[in-house]
Structures are given as C-alpha cells and as structure tokens.
Amino acid sequence: MNMEFNFLFDRFGIFLSITFIFIGLMSFIYALATIKQKGHKLEYYLMLLLIVLSGVGVALSNNILFIYICWEIATFAVWRAVVFYRNPDQVSSGNIVFITNFISGAIMLIGIGILYLDNNSLIISQIRQLNLTAIILITIGIFTKSVILPLHFWLIPAYSSIPSAIGGLLAGIAENLGLILFYRLFSTNIYVPDEFFAVVAWLAVISSLIAGGAAYRTNRLRYLLAYSTISQVGFILLGFSAGGQFGNSGAMLYILAHALAKSGLFYGVGTIEDITGEANIKNISCMLKVSPILTVMMALLFSSLVGFFPMIGFFSKLMVIIGALQKNIYFGFFAIASAIFTLLYSDRFYHELFYGEKCDIKEIKSARKVGIVEIIVVFILTLSSLLLGIFFYEILAFIGGF
C-alpha cells in the first residue's frame, strides 16, 4: 500500500496556510483576553492549535488519507471546543456536532476506500478512476464539513454553544476543509463528469439562497452568524464547482474574505454578548454609544460580507459570479438574490445592534467597557480586509491562474 504522506506546497496551499495561521493567531490573542475558565484553560489552547493544524494539514496535503486524518482531528477539536464550558446545553450541542461529523467522516472513509481500490493509490494527483459511488460518498462528507444544505444542521447548535474566541476558527478554518478537498480532488481533476459539477453548483447556490433568507428573519445573534456562514460557504462552493479561472480564483479569494470577515464579526458579536449578556437582537440596541470604534469596524466587516468596494468581499463575489455566469446564466440570478439577502440581513443586524430607538443611557453606562484587546483583534481583521481589498491584485498574482 502506497502510504507516503507527501505534501504539496503549491501556491494555493501556501496561501491558505498563511490565512489559517493568521486567523489562528488572532483567535489566540482574543482568547488570551476572554477565556477566563481556570480549570481546563489548557484544553482550550490545545483545541485551538489542533484546528489550525488540521487546516494547514488539509491545505498542504497531497494524500487523501492524510486529509482524512486532519479532518477527524478537526471534528474532535471542534467537538471539544463546543463543550468547553460543560453546560448541559453545550454538551447536547456537542453531541450533535460530533455524531454528525463523525458519521459523515465514516461515510467519506468508505468513499476513500473505494478510490483506493480503483486507483491503487491515495495520492491525489494519481487518482484517475473516479467511481460515481465514491464521488457521492466523499461529497456527503464534504457537504457536512462545509455545511451545504441539507447537511448543514450541526452548525447551528455548534455556533450557539462555542466560545466566541474559537468560533472565529470554526468560521475561518474548520468549515473550509471540505471546500479545499473539493478543489483538490474534483475541481482540478479532468476525470470528473461535468454533470456532477452542475448538480453541486445548483445545490451550492440554493443552499446559499435559503440560508441567506433564513438569516434575515432570525433574532438570535449566533443563528445569524451560522446562517450567514452557510450562505457564504455556498458561494465559495459555487465558485469551485463552476470552475474556470474566475470561479476557482474567486472562490480562493472568497475563502480569505470570508475567513477575515466572519471571524471579525464573531469576535465583535462575542464582545457585544460579553458586555450585554444578551443573545437576542431584540434586547440589544444603541451599541454605538458604548463603542463607536467597534461600530465603524463592524460596518466595514459587514460590508466586506455583503461585497462593497473597497473591501475584499467585493472582488471575491464579483469573480465568483463571473465564474458562475460562465457556467450557466441562471446561476447569476440566484447568486444575486443571495447577495441581496446578505445585504438585507447585514443591514438589519447592524442597525438594530448599533442604532435603534430605545436607548437606555443609564443601562448603557453601567455596561462593561469594551476591552482593548478585543478591539485590537477586530481592528486588525478589519484593516486586513480593507487593505487586501485595495491590493487584491497582489493576491490574485500570488494565487496565479491568470
């Protein structure tokens, strides 16, 4: 059995590794300021490092089995992170996360086994025979890890329970693993049938639309983040499955844009939850008075999510939509509808959090001040979204493809 665990240092892998390590570093700094649990604090940092490790491992690996091992490490680490505070609610969320991910991982393992039997190798570049059964089984794993409808459901309890410091990692790293595998195994492989990509692209764009819609009418902050992640990840998968230069490069850019914006939003929302002790949007308003600087930064992060120039989200969305249109004009309409939903829910949440009619000045004055470390972390993420948006061509030049 050819079991060399060889690595592939291509530009895509290096680009993703740098992104993941940067997101990991931010999470680490944020955790230093916010994680106060004395007893098992160490466990927390271990899980943080394991998630980063799994991300880098998947990004640089050339062997499907090694990818699978990293995949399971991520499952384990996310599970432990979700149950970090050991509340009964969190434990039940953790069970859902673990069971779902584990079952899908096992299903994927069967697919990998079939691939091995067909090709006698697990090195990605040597895989030429792609059995339809294997493709479907592996796709189930990918959809679960990367939260595409209808296999998204573990994300919602996971997001509701996870400490916000590591939530950024979940949004920025753990959910991208499936997308990376999809790109490595299918997008660059000429032996995969075209119909498969068409089906995946439809699923991705519908998933993105439905999740975007769900985010508009939810009232819980964490649910918003979860639905929004499902929606954005759908966009990334749309890019990879549409393929072509624009689709692939756009999706890669989108991974970066989404990781920066979503982890920034996660930390911002986490900070707001910390100082108000509320998880429901209806009970929070007027955060502008508490922290004007956080208001500005959250506005920029939301606009990166929506895709306004000069944030990096603009170019990634533009390129993904071009890629999708090249494949099929109708994708464009769904993608734009999804983008409009993104605009609407971002607008709603941003304004209800930071503005709002009923401002109780007394209550706000008694609220805890926003810590400097939290602000700095969100600031760095915002600034990098902005600067990378202005110099997006440098990233494109680095990724190559054009």
Add this chain to the structure above:
Amino acid sequence: MREIYYILLLPVMCGLLGFLIKRLRNEMGFLGFVLTLYFSLRIFLLFQNQSFSYDIASIAGIDFRIYVDNLTRFILLFNALFAFLILLYSVLAMRKMPGESVYQLYLGLTLSGANGVVLSGNLILLLIFWNMLVFSLYGILLVGKKESVLAARKALTIIGVSDFIMMLGILIIYVLMGEVNFPVNQKLPLSNGIYIAVYILLLVGALAKAGAMPLHTWIPESAKVVPASTMAFIPASLDKLLGIYFLVRISYYLFDISQSMPIRITLMVIGSITIIFAVMMALVQKEAMRLLSFCAVSQVGYMFLGIGTCIPIGVAGGLFHMLNHTLYDACLFLSAGSVEYRTRTTELDRLGGLGVKMPLTMFCFIIAAFAISGVPPFNGFYSKWMIYQGVIELHKQTNLWVIFLVSAMFGSVLTLASFLKMIHSLFLGERPKELDKVCEARFGMVTPTLILALLCIIFGIFAEQIPLAHLIYPSLPFLRIEKIGFWSAELTTILMILGIVIGLIIFLLGTGLKPRKSKVFVGGEVLDTEQARITGPNFYSSVHNIDMLEKTYKFGGEGAFDFYNYLRGIFGGFSVIFRDVINQFFVIFYRSLAGVIQALGRVFSSIHNGELPGYLGWIFLGGIIILILVGLL
C-alpha cells in the same frame, strides 16, 4: 494625461488629510476641490472634440480602462463645479454640526467616486466606482441634523440592491461579449431576449441613481433629516449627473434603443409617471425640504421622457434638462438651507415674510423656482421646450405621444403651483414675530447660491450659444439635431423685461404702495396679527379632499408606494419560508436518527437477554465464522 489621475485622487486625498489634521481641514478641502476644478477645466479644454482611451492596468484578464469623450468632459466639469460650490457653502453651514469632521472626507470620496464612474472606459471599472459611492452615500447621510439613520438605511438598501442588480447586468454582458470596453465596436442589438434583460438590469441601476420612480423613496425620506448641502450635493446634482450619464451611455453608446419601441415606451412611461406622481406629492407637502425633494424627483421624469423619445432634439433636451436641473435644484436646496440656517426651521407654517430680511436668498430662490417650473426665459424652460418638441415629433411613431405631452405640461403647471406656495410661505406674507431678528445668510453661503442662480439665467438666455453648442450637442452621437418651432430667447427676454417694467409702473401709479390695513374680527373678537396670518401650507389642501385622491394620498402616506417596503416585505416573506425549510431539515434528520438508534437498541436488547444457552449459541456461531474466514484467507 496626468490630470486624470489628479482628479481621481486629489479629492479623496485632501479629504483624508483634512480629516486627519483637524486644524487644516478647511484649507485642505478648499485646496483639493479648487485643484480638481482646475484640472477638470483643463481636461475640458484640452480634449475638445476628441475621444481617446487607454488601459491603466489589466487584472484577471479585465482591462481597467480610462475613456474620455465629450460627454465625459462635460460631466467631469460639472461634478467638480458642484463639489466646489457645495464645499464653499458647507464650510459655514456645517460648522458645529455633529459629524462635521468627516463631512469633507465624504464629499471628497463622493467626488472621486463620481469622477471615476464618468472616466471608466470599462463597465467593470465603472461598477467598482459605482460601488464606492454606496459607501460615501451611506456615510454622508449619517451626518445629519437629526437622527438620520432610518433614511441612511433606506438609501443603503435601495441603492445597494439596485447596484447588485446592475452588477448582474454588467457581468452578463462581460460573460457574453468577453469584453465591455468603451467605445464598443458594435452596439449591442436589442432584439435578443437576453440583451433586453441585460438592458433592463442596467436600467435599474440608472433609475436608482437618478432617483426616478419607483426607486426614489430614500430622497424625500432623507430630505427632512440631512443638511441642505448634502441634499444639494448628492440627490440634486451628482446623482442626477451620474444616473443620467449612465442612462445615456447604455442607451446610445452601448445599446441602441432606437431599434426597440417597447423599451423606449417603457422609459417614457416611467418618465411620465414620475413627473405626475412626484409633483402631486410635492403639492401637499408642509415642509420645505420634502417639497423640494419631491419636485426634484418629478424633474427626473422629464429627463427620462426626453431620453426615451430617441428623437435627437428630445434626447438633447433630456440631457440639457439634467444639467439645468442640477443647477436650479442645487440652488433651491442651498437657498432653503440658508433660510433654515437663519430660522432653524423648515416647517412652512412657521415661516413667512423673509423677503425683506433675506433679499439675495429670495432672489436666488425665485430665479431657481421659475427655472424649475419652466418659466421663460430661464434654463428650465428651454430644456423642457426641447423635450416637448421631441415628444411632438414622436407622433409619427406612436399614438401615446399625446399622453406624454399632456403629462409633461401638466406636471410643469403643478410644479409652478407648488413653488408659488413655497415662495409665499417662505418670503412673502406676514412675518411671524419670532423671525424679526433674522438677517441675510452669510456671504460664504450666499455666493454659491448666487453663482448657481446666475448660471440658471445665463443658460436660459444664451442656451443655444453656450451650453447647447459647447456641452450638449457635442456629447451626443447624433449628426444633426433638427428643431421644430421657433424660439428666440433674447427677444423674449427683452419683451418680458418690458412687460415687467410696464407692470411695475402701473403698480406704483396705483394703490400698490398704500395697502389698506384693518383689524380682523371673528365673532366680535379682534384677532391679533399672529393668528390672522395666512400661511402657505394649506394652499392646495382642497386637492387633498378630492374623493379619489384623498384615498391615494392616505395610501401613499402609509407607504403603499414605497418600493423599500415591498422589497423588505417580499424578501421577508421568502425569508420566513427559508427559515422553516432550514430548521425542518434539522428536525427530520434527528427524528430519523433517533428512530434508527432506538430500533437498533431494540434488536440488541432482544439478543442480550441474559440466558446462558443463548450466549453459548452466539459463541459457537462466532467461532464458526472465524474458522471460515481463516480458511478462506
């Protein structure tokens, strides 16, 4: 060539420097905007009657290209002129307002973005600059005299959504054509279904930017809460310049709408509806800024009507009306802003009799009001006259021309009516006592207003010689622009002045200077002058009471004609469905999982019954299976 980079970068750089260095804010802003005006003027003079394009970069296979032609030159010049005048005005008007520190930054950002839109020789580059304007629009609307977040939200949603729709149109062209550079080699045909769809998608962007119905609702919403200079800068001037610029670009340079009658009719219908509905709303407003904003929306209808006719004179009229509109509308907003600066209110029934106290402001306001109502010899008349000619010329092609003509003329009459009401309530009539100490606005605020008013007069009287000959006709892709009818502005002006002089003489010879004054009685009680004052707001309240209109106004007042509400409603409805869908998956999966696990549990518990013979049986069975496996391998 360097000028092009200067006018793109200077405004935003100076705005940023002014934001960072508080002490030099006004100097920086002034310097940046004056230089931008200078360079725009240089571009205007340098590249007369020549068009050129060059690529600044090529990223991801897309050429980022600059394109300059006559249309560009003229829009650039006016962008810079308005920005400069508004800056001049806002230095005084915005002093000590909340958010003053970022105001000039947003002005600079808007100007840079607007210049970028106009200079883009590539639809994708245009989209990037267009998107940048969303940012600056949202920011500038937040700098308000009151809580303006609702208005900013509405603007953000409407403009953002229409930008995405426009983005789809641009990207579809890009994918179909492979490139979208100006000038296009061959205009795209409007016979194909997909191209018609693309044109409509792009049209949505132009509609929202220009503020035509039904995408106009953020303008009246923000009128009440943002400073007059913001209103004069964005909805009144820059957005009109950009929206109509884009409309002309797509209608006559990218596509050729002369081939498609349905599209032209659509444009003209949008125009007519906008004219009538908006002016009907303006007629019953009781607040100065809101009234002005509805009139501003109404005027966009003329531009759409003119451009939709596809008759050279009508199109030129539409474009000229856009230019005139920016002049008089900015002038109106600025003079109303001056009144507000001195009186601290814009409610019409609390104002009155300010003509004596603020003569210059009144002069500017009246000139601009006559211009907007299409009174000769001011500029608004000339462009409307051209549009009428275009519509009349349409009679060979469609029978609907009568409706368009009637609605355009009727709209003009109603505009005059609403401005008579406004002039009366602001400057004429009895003055409330608390306004006795009001004096003329500051010099720095009156100057820009006066400049605009003078431009209104000059562009009216010398319309053929100055604006049309140098700005409008060269910008359009028509070889010959034929006029029907006869109009001599000079002669009319002389006759009108003569008429006014004769009227004045009769007025002075008669009892005009000796009005009869007496006390007002109601039921034997003497009313004091304050109560007996006739204020403007109720001038046309009888319109309100016409049976069908009453219901319509009531409906409109509750937001029935607000696209924003429909947008949120439709997407909200889908959203509820989607949320249920997304949650149902969760429920279904976990129910089925629980079912499977329970079934497995039942099977295993029946096996695991605690009886020794049963277990022995299993052990033997297992042993046999292992033996078979060993034998096989």
